[in-house]
Amino acid sequence: xxxxxxxxxxxxxxxxxxxxxxxxxxxxxxxxxxxxxxxxxxxxxxxxxxxxxxxxxxxxxxxxxxxxxxxxxxxxxxxxxxxxxxxxxxxxxxxxxxxxxxxxxxxxxxxxxxxxxxxxxxxxxxxxxxxxxxxxxxxxxxxxxxxxxxxxxxxxxxxxxxxxxxxxxxxxxxxxxxxxxxxxxxxxxxxxxxxxxxxxxxxxxxxxxxxxxxxxxxxxxxxxxxxxxxxxxxxxxxxxxxxxxxxxxxxxxxxxxxxxxxxxxxxxxxxxxxxxxxxxxxxxxxxxxxxxxxxxxxxxxxxxxxxxxxxxxxxxxxxxxxxxxxxxxxxxxxxxxxxxxxxxxxxxxxxxxxxxxxxxxxxxxxxxxxxxxxxxxxxxxxxxxxxxxxxxxxxxxxxxxxxxxxxxxxxxxxxxxxxxxxxxxxxxxxxxxxxxxxxxxxxxxxxxxxxxxxxxxxxxxxxxxxxxxxxxxxxxxxxxxxxxxxxxxxxxxxxxxxxxxxxxxxxxxxxxxxxxxxxxxxxxxxxxxxxxxxxxxxxxxxx
Numbered sequence: 043x044x045x046x047x048x049x050x051x052x053x054x055x056x057x058x059x060x061x062x063x064x065x066x067x068x069x070x071x072x073x074x075x076x077x078x079x080x081x082x083x084x085x086x087x088x089x090x091x092x093x094x095x096x097x098x099x100x101x102x103x104x105x106x107x108x109x110x111x112x113x114x115x116x117x118x119x120x121x122x123x124x125x126x127x128x129x130x131x132x133x134x135x136x137x138x139x140x141x142x143x144x145x146x147x148x149x150x151x152x153x154x155x156x157x158x159x160x161x162x163x164x165x166x167x168x169x170x171x172x173x174x175x176x177x178x179x180x181x182x183x184x185x186x187x188x189x190x191x192x193x194x195x196x197x198x199x200x201x202x203x204x205x206x207x208x209x210x211x212x213x214x215x216x217x218x219x220x221x222x223x224x225x226x227x228x229x230x231x232x233x234x235x236x237x238x239x240x241x242x243x244x245x246x247x248x249x250x251x252x253x254x255x256x257x258x259x260x261x262x263x264x265x266x267x268x269x270x271x272x273x274x275x276x277x278x279x280x281x282x283x284x285x286x287x288x289x290x291x292x293x294x295x296x297x298x299x300x301x302x303x304x305x306x307x308x309x310x311x312x313x314x315x316x317x318x319x320x321x322x323x324x325x326x327x328x329x330x331x332x333x334x335x336x337x338x339x340x341x342x343x344x345x346x347x348x349x350x351x352x353x354x355x356x357x358x359x360x361x362x363x364x365x366x367x368x369x370x371x372x373x374x375x376x377x378x379x380x381x382x383x384x385x386x387x388x389x390x391x392x393x394x395x396x397x398x399x400x401x402x403x404x405x406x407x408x409x410x411x412x413x414x415x416x417x418x419x420x421x422x423x424x425x426x427x428x429x430x431x432x433x434x435x436x437x438x439x440x441x442x443x444x445x446x447x448x449x450x451x452x453x454x455x456x457x458x459x460x461x462x463x464x465x466x467x468x469x470x471x472x473x474x475x476x477x478x479x480x481x482x483x484x485x486x487x488x489x490x491x492x493x494x495x496x497x498x499x500x501x502x503x504x505x506x507x508x509x510x511x512x513x514x515x516x517x518x519x520x521x522x523x524x525x526x527x528x529x530x531x532x533x534x535x536x537x538x539x540x541x542x543x544x545x546x547x548x549x550x551x552x553x554x555x556x557x558x559x560x561x562x563x564x565x566x567x568x569x570x571x572x573x574x575x576x577x578x579x580x581x582x583x584x585x
Contacts, residue, residue, distance in 0.1 A: 062090055068089065076091050076092075111128035148201050177260070235279040271283060293343065522563075527577070547583045
C-alpha cells in the first residue's frame, strides 16, 4: 500500500471497534503515519501512529510491537509523550499495528531548528543545552526502567507551544529491529544512520550509553546547524561513526565556548566507556555548561567542514531536520528568553499539530544495511576506561615546577603511607597471603569508589523473565549491567541460576557494579538448560 493511499484512505476511518476515529494526517514517514484522532470513549483528542509496512503481516513482529508499547506505557514524565493504548486493526485488507499517544500541540524540534538556522545560522547554545537537558531527563527515566530509545533525533522530539520538550517513539526502533523479514535479517541494522552510535553501526548490543551518543549528535546539530557526519550512503555514514573523529563544534560556530566542545566530544566517544556514564550525569553537565557562559548569537564560519568524509548532503537518507546554514555570521540580534527563544524577531505562528506535517517528514531511515560490509573495524571496547592523563597547565617557570615537585612528594608520601597501612592490616607476614585476613581487612586503593547500592534489579526479572519473541519455550536473558552485584545475586538465587564472576578494575561506576555480561541482554536461552552467566564486576579501583 502506498503512502499516498494511506493518507487518502485512513482519514475518516476508525480503529479499535470504532473507538478511535482517524482525522487529519499530521505526519508521515517511510514506516508509519500519524493521524489526529478522536477518542469517543474518553471524549478527547489523541494521536495515532499506524505502521504501514510488510512487518504488519508477521505475528512475531506484532507481538513484539505490542510488548514494547506496554513497556513504554509505563513511562510517566513531563518530557515523554504518553502512550495510552495499542492494538492492531484491519485497514484496507492489511493487518496494521497502531499505537495511541498523547496529542501534543506543537512542532518537531527539527522545525524549531530550521527556524533558528534561518534566523541565526544555528540554534543559540543556551537554548540548545536546555532542550538537550530535557531530552536527557526523559532518557533518565526510561533507562532506569531498562528501556533504551535507540532512535534519538530531532524528528522524535516535540516542542509544545509553551516550550516543553516531549520525547516520543520509545520502543519503536527496538520493535522494528526485531522484525523477521528480509528488511531485518541477521546482522542488519534498523535506525537513522546520521544518529547511530558506533556500536549500533557495527551491529553490537547497545545500552543506555548508545542513546547518549545520539544525543551528542543531536546537540552538535543544534549548535552548528549541521550534522558531524554526512555522506551519500548509509554505509558511508556508518563507517564515519565508527572510524572518523568529528570536528569541534566551535570550528563551525565561533560563539561556542570550550565547555560545549568538551561536552560534545565526550558524548561522541567511540568507546561507550569513555562517554558519560548516565543520562543524569550528562544532563547535569549540560545545565552546568549552560550557566557558565554569557549567551550570544551563533557566529557561523562560512564554508566550515564537519568531517573528512562529509559530502554536500545525503542522497539516500536526507537529514530532513537539518536546514541550510547561513552563509556567514548572522546579524540578527539574539536575546535569550524562555528556553533561549529569540524574542527580537517575529516568528511564524501556524497552528502546529502533533507533529507538524511540514516538519515531521521522517526520512526512510528504516531501510536496512549490513554493518559487516564495513572494511575496517575498530579494536574491541575495553571494559575498563582508560586512565585520564595528567593535565599540564601553566606557562612553565619556577613556580610551576615547584608545584609539580611538591605534588610528586605528596603523592609519594601518600603511596608510602598506603603501603605501610596495607602491610599493617595484613599482618606484614607472608603466611597470611591468600588467607582469611586478606579478605576481612582489604587495603584501600587510592581512587577507590565504593559500591552504589541504589542500582538494583528486581527479583522478578529472574523468576519471571521475558519470554522469547521467536520461541515460546525460551526466555530472554535479563539485563544485569550497571546493577549492584548483591541484588543480582539475590535475583540468581531466587531463580536457581548459576553465575561466574570476573573482576575488572574501574572506578567510574563503583565497586560491585556489573560492567558486562555473557550471554548479553535479550539473548534467547532454554530455561530448562540454563547456561552459566558470566559477569564482569567492578572492583571500584582505577585501572
